[in-house]
Amino acid sequence: MCGDEGVGKTTLLALIAGALAPQAGRLEAAGTDRARDPDGYRRQVFWVDPRSTEHDAMPGAGYLEAAARHWPALDEDLLADCVDGFGLDEHLHKPLYMLSTGSRRKLWLCAALASGAPVTLIDQPFAALDTPSIRFLRTCLADAATAGTRAWLVADHEPADLGVPAATVWLPARAG
Incomplete structure (x- = not known):
């Protein structure tokens, strides 16, 4: 999903x-209705608002442990690969408020990629990332797109070139 600020x-x-x-209609993910089972619904959908300060006092490792409790299908091996791929090992002991914007984003991207949530929502994933991290994330998203086991909605200003087919929805809609 793409569009201007x-x-x-x-x-x-x-x-x-x-x-x-x-305001109207209903939300359902993996057969779970948000109105009937809000907690169950949230376990089917991964999303972290990058502006959130909710977990600021928590160390990075604690955040990832909390993610594993919240999303029981979280793949621990993939999580470890993501931590390594984003170069986060040296930052896991630090509280989130001490991390740079890019490192915070990398941490929640690790959780998103490994969560196993049937629906994964990512807001501006490339913002504040260094070049090696952008390359790693593109590879991860391309792998996820070809796996076809989860629904991914990535919001950004421009479409990411992942080298795999992906639909792009523009907000507001563009002609043609």
Whole structure:
């Protein structure tokens, strides 16, 4: 999902994640209805608002442990590969408030990639990342796209060139 700043990408992700209530209709993920089972719904959908300060006092390792408890299908091996691929080992002992914007983003990307959530929502994943991390993330997203076992919605200003087929939805809709 692509669009300029302020067109509603983050709001739409928050709505799909169940953080905002729909004005009409209903939200369902992996057979779980948000209205009937809000906690169950949130376990089916991965989303972290990159502006969130909710876990700031928690060390990086504690954040990933909490993610593993919240998303029981989290793949520990993939998580370790992501921590290594993003070069986060040296930062896991630090509280999130001490991490740079890029390192915070890498931490939640590790959780997103490994969560096993049937629906994964990622807001501006390439923002504040260094070049090696961008390459690693592109590879991870391309692998996820070809696996076809989870639904991914990535919001950014421009489409990411992953080298695999992916639909692009523009907000607001573009002609043609």
